[in-house]
Amino acid sequence: MRAVLRARPHSRRIFLQLPKVNHLLTVEGVTKRFKSRAVLEDASFSVRAGEVLGVIGPNGAGKTTLLECVAGLMPANSGVVRFRDQPLPSRRRTEALFYLPDGIVPWAEQRVKWVLQFFEKLYRRSDLNAAALMAPLRLDELMQARISSLSKGERKRVLLALGLLTSQPLLLLDEPFDGLDLRQTRDVMTLLKQHTEGGRALMLSIHQLIDAGRVCDRLVLLSAGRVVGEGNLAELRALANLPEGGVEEIFLALT
Amino acid sequence: MRSPSFTTLVAKEGRELMASRAFWLLLLMIGPLVGQSFITAVGHYAEASGINGGPAALPAALTPLDGILVQTLGVYDLAATLLLPFVAIRLIAAEKENGGIKLLLQLPGSLSAKVSAKALVLFTGWLVSLLPAVLAMTLWKSYGGHLYAPETVNLLLGHFVRAALSAAVAVAAAAIAESAASAAIVTLGFTVGAWVLDFVATGRGGWLQQLAMYTPTVALRNFEQGLLRVSTLVVIAAFSIAGFALAVIWLHTGRTFINRCLASLTTIAVVAIVSLGGASLRTSWDTSENRRNSFSRADEAALRQVHAPLHITVFLAPEDPRLTDLEQNVLKRLRRVLPRVDVDYAANSRSGLFESSADHYGEIWYEMGGQRAMDRSTIEQVVLEQVYKLAGIKTPEPDGDNAFSGYPLAARPRWAGLIFYGLWPLVTLFIWWWMRR
Numbered sequence: 001m002r003a004v005l006r007a008r009p010h011s012r013r014i015f016l017q018l019p020k021v022n023h024l025l026t027v028e029g030v031t032k033r034f035k036s037r038a039v040l041e042d043a044s045f046s047v048r049a050g051e052v053l054g055v056i057g058p059n060g061a062g063k064t065t066l067l068e069c070v071a072g073l074m075p076a077n078s079g080v081v082r083f084r085d086q087p088l089p090s091r092r093r094t095e096a097l098f099y100l101p102d103g104i105v106p107w108a109e110q111r112v113k114w115v116l117q118f119f120e121k122l123y124r125r126s127d128l129n130a131a132a133l134m135a136p137l138r139l140d141e142l143m144q145a146r147i148s149s150l151s152k153g154e155r156k157r158v159l160l161a162l163g164l165l166t167s168q169p170l171l172l173l174d175e176p177f178d179g180l181d182l183r184q185t186r187d188v189m190t191l192l193k194q195h196t197e198g199g200r201a202l203m204l205s206i207h208q209l210i211d212a213g214r215v216c217d218r219l220v221l222l223s224a225g226r227v228v229g230e231g232n233l234a235e236l237r238a239l240a241n242l243p244e245g246g247v248e249e250i251f252l253a254l255t
Numbered sequence: 256m257r258s259p260s261f262t263t264l265v266a267k268e269g270r271e272l273m274a275s276r277a278f279w280l281l282l283l284m285i286g287p288l289v290g291q292s293f294i295t296a297v298g299h300y301a302e303a304s305g306i307n308g309g310p311a312a313l314p315a316a317l318t319p320l321d322g323i324l325v326q327t328l329g330v331y332d333l334a335a336t337l338l339l340p341f342v343a344i345r346l347i348a349a350e351k352e353n354g355g356i357k358l359l360l361q362l363p364g365s366l367s368a369k370v371s372a373k374a375l376v377l378f379t380g381w382l383v384s385l386l387p388a389v390l391a392m393t394l395w396k397s398y399g400g401h402l403y404a405p406e407t408v409n410l411l412l413g414h415f416v417r418a419a420l421s422a423a424v425a426v427a428a429a430a431i432a433e434s435a436a437s438a439a440i441v442t443l444g445f446t447v448g449a450w451v452l453d454f455v456a457t458g459r460g461g462w463l464q465q466l467a468m469y470t471p472t473v474a475l476r477n478f479e480q481g482l483l484r485v486s487t488l489v490v491i492a493a494f495s496i497a498g499f500a501l502a503v504i505w506l507h508t509g510r511t512f513i514n515r516c517l518a519s520l521t522t523i524a525v526v527a528i529v530s531l532g533g534a535s536l537r538t539s540w541d542t543s544e545n546r547r548n549s550f551s552r553a554d555e556a557a558l559r560q561v562h563a564p565l566h567i568t569v570f571l572a573p574e575d576p577r578l579t580d581l582e583q584n585v586l587k588r589l590r591r592v593l594p595r596v597d598v599d600y601a602a603n604s605r606s607g608l609f610e611s612s613a614d615h616y617g618e619i620w621y622e623m624g625g626q627r628a629m630d631r632s633t634i635e636q637v638v639l640e641q642v643y644k645l646a647g648i649k650t651p652e653p654d655g656d657n658a659f660s661g662y663p664l665a666a667r668p669r670w671a672g673l674i675f676y677g678l679w680p681l682v683t684l685f686i687w688w689w690m691r692r
Contacts, residue, residue, distance in 0.1 A: 072509040073357055090509045094361045104354025107267075109274035121263050122363055162358070 023085070024049045024201050025096065025170055030069055030079030032062070032225075039065045040225045043079070047170060052192060052202045054216030056209055056251065062225040063205040064102070067172050070203075071099035100163035102174035102205075105155065108148035112139065112158050115147060119165040127198065133161045136191045138184070152179035160188060164195060171195075174205045189215040213247035223255040264364060264372040268346070272376050275349075277341045279687045281334065281384055283680055288330040289387035290675020296326035297395070297668040306665035317661040318545055319395070320406045325479045327391045328414055331384075332475060335418040339381065340425035340442040346373050347429035347502065348438055356506065370503045373426070381418045385411065390674060398666035405542040406481045413478020416491050417471050421446075423498025430502035446471075457573045465534065469494070481543025482587075489533030497526040539591055545659035550588050553651040554639055561623075561646045564595035568620040572602040581619070581633040588635075589642075621645055 025047040032040040040062045047053050055063050068074040070081060072093035081088045083096040107115055116130040116139070134140050137157040142150065150158065156179045163171050176192070177185045192202055192215060206212040212219060219236060221229040229239050229250070237245065240253035272278050300322040350356040359369060388411070392402060421442075428441035449470040456467035467473055469490045477487055504510070504518045541548040549555060567586070571578035578600075590596050603614060619638075621628045623645040630641055643650050 068357075071361070073360060075509055075511040075514075093509075094363070098361055099357070101354055101357045104357060106350070106353060106355030106358050107271065108349075108353055108355075110270060114270065118263070118267055121260075 022049045023047070024083070025070075025088075025203075026080075026082040026085070027070055028080045028082070030066065030081075031077045032065055032069055032074070033077050038225055040069065040076070043222070043225070043227050045220045045227055045230045047201050047203050048218075049169070049201055050196050050199045051217040052196055052204065052215055054212040054219045055203065055205045055222055056207070056212045056219055056247065057222035058255075059207060060224075061222040063207070063222055064174055065225075066222065067099055067174055067203070067205055068101075071097060071172055073099065094168070096168055097170040097172055098163060098166040098168045099172040100159055100174065100176075102178055104159070105147060106159075109146055111143070112145055112147065112150070113143040115158065116143075116161060116165070119162050123165055123167045125165065125167050128165065130161065130165065133164060133191075136187055137161050138187075153181065153184060156180055157184070157188075160191075164191075169199070170201045170203060172203045172205075175207065176204055177206065177208060177211050185211060209247040209251055219247065221251060221254055228254045261364070261368055261372065264362075264369055265375055268372045268376040269379075271346060271349075272342070272380050273690055275342060275345050277338075277345045278380055279683065281338045281342055281380075282683045283687075284338065285330065285334055285384050286387045286675050286679030286683065288333070289327060289391055290671055290679070292330050293323070293327040293391040293394070293675070294668045294671050296323050297398070297666060297671070299326075301665045301667065304663035304665040306667075317663045318543075318659075319401055319662055320403070320410070320479075320481060320543060323395055323400065324392075324402075324407060324410055328388055328410060331388065331414045332417065332472070334384065335414070335421045335471070336446050339418055339421050341439065342380065343377055343422045343425035344429040344435050344438045344442065346377060347426055347506070348432075348435035351429070351506075352435065356508075360506070360508065366503050366507055370426075370499055370506070374422070374499050377422050377426075378415075378419065381415070381422070385414070387675065387679060390679075391671070394668070394671055394674070398664065398669070400664050400666065401662040403544040406544055409481060409483050409542040410478050412483070413475050416478070416488065416495075417475045419495040420471050420474075420491050420498075423495040425498075427498040427501040427505070430505040469530075469534075480548060481541060482539060482548045483542050484539040486534050486536045486539075489536060490530045493526045493529040493533060497522055537591070541591070545661075548588060548591065550592065550635070550639070551654055553654040555592055557643065557648055557651045558589075558592040558639075560648055561593055561642070563624045563646065564597065565589070565593055565642065565645075566597045566599070566622040568599040568601050568618075568622075570601050570615040570618045570620075572604055572616075573600070575602075577617075577633045581638075584635050585633065585638045589638075 023046045027046065028044045030040055030043045031038065043062070043066055045053075055066060057063050065074065069076040069079070070093070072090040075090065081093070088096055110118075120130055130139075137160060139157060139161060142154055142158060145154075147155065147158065156176070160173070160176060163173055173192075177188060180188060189211075192204075196202055204212070204216065206216075213233070218230070218232050220227055221236070229236050231239065233247070233250070236247075236250045236254070237243070240250045242249055242253055245253075300317065300319075303317060303322070350359055360366065362369070392407070396402060424445045425438065425442045428438040428445075429435065432438040432441055449472065452463070452467050453470045453472055456463040469487065474487050474491055477484055500522045501519055504515050504522065507515070510518070539548075550558065569578065569581065571581065586596070586598060602616065617631050618629050619631065619633070621630070621638075621641045623642070626645050628641050628645055630637060632638065640650055
């Protein structure tokens, strides 16, 4: 199995021989254009079982578009998505993954308690229920509130709970820390890491590079719609020819 | 993955409907509107029945279907046109605008099941809104009024079918349009378009009039006359299902624009074929107690012996009341009995005011089996005699089975004001508050 590391657009590609890894989802050559404007260009990467994969990039890099194309909510112009090495057509994506968008206010007039129960009823997970998420996401005081009355951070915590209650092997989260304060961010990071212990994979779109470095096992660097690097910190440092440095330095070097 | 229980989706849509201000506004307004219509109708009916000591009108003309039911339920035509579409649009557009649709699309279960759940809840909500009509009918019975079950049920069915079409158009518009406002404009555009079609096609004949028979207003008019036509049910059901099918196609954001357009065209083609087939179905039932859509049983038995097609050429303008008489009292009934009736509307103008006898104005030509006859009368028995003569059938003896005695009732609308103007709004507001708290 080869892990593909990509350098700057139109530059070199580095192929490293790595031990066989368990690829849960493979995305190959996804391109998305809005009329003549290319938002994603030949994006390829993979997600492994039990890992937290971060998709990082500046605003407008195409992170949300990438997640929506992978989730099957937006048609891509080209590209293939494979789940456990089998092609996964758009209409069957929900069998493998669940995507939690950023900035949505679903079912605004409903109470938090009901929305959580709705997801519990739909997914009926034996290993996780809403009660188990109360403490880590501090949902207790929100249970009787309507979704529309929640602050941005409160809504984010409720939405994260909904995402975690789903049962697909892969969970895509768009900007999971947006709106959270420092303490909440750390708590959610811990919760997400724990969540992968059962083998579930997380794919996070993050624009805060420091957050990404803390929580993600591997990173996909997206710039102007192109994947310019994929791997863990060490692999990305090697790609960027940096002897040391964090995600920010790597990102600046590669984009 | 395990399929979710459909009831979970229905319960979710039910809660969304209960949270919809548009729905509560519909409920709040429908009670007083029905009340106003009912009180007015009972008053007029009582006057016609001689409540003030005056002479009663012709008793046979006093039918609760015309005098009470059609008047009272007429409000639902208005509600289906101007209120229900906003409830339907809200069920779709709210989720599109707040992003909830992105979650909904990923929930277990097919998108068809999710839209079906919305449709089921919407129709249940419409049935709830029919409660004031049920109250009005209960009051009418309590005054000693008469209701004939087949024509009452048929009229309620008509309003349900009419609402289904409105809801389907609104749901499709909400799924296709970018915003709720655009969807509302599209829906109202459809309504206005249907009115224009209805106006333009009246008395014109041909495919345009055939098409206009399935506009919401004309379709409902059949039910209001106590006529239950299978063709109307099939065509309106096909249009309604198409609306919800288009919603399924356009809500699926993962499909390309071209793909959705092709799927929409396929749906429209299928509906067109089903509608053409449905429109050719001649089966119908006259559910009215006074058999207003039927000839006498003796005439119907005689006409069933006629197998040749009847061709009629009418030189009467669409706005000429004689044409209306001919349509309502003769042609509508002939179409139900004879295997084939073709009508040419040959007048040159819309009003007929400036047409002369040289233009054959006022003539009605009948042609059957190579024989022709002309008459100017629009009276049922005169027309039937022409048909019998052309068909070579002896005119049957009158059997007197159409003797409808009517149901005069000089009642005052007791309690109706209190119930519809007072209790209904209060109860509606209380339930809304109780559910919101």
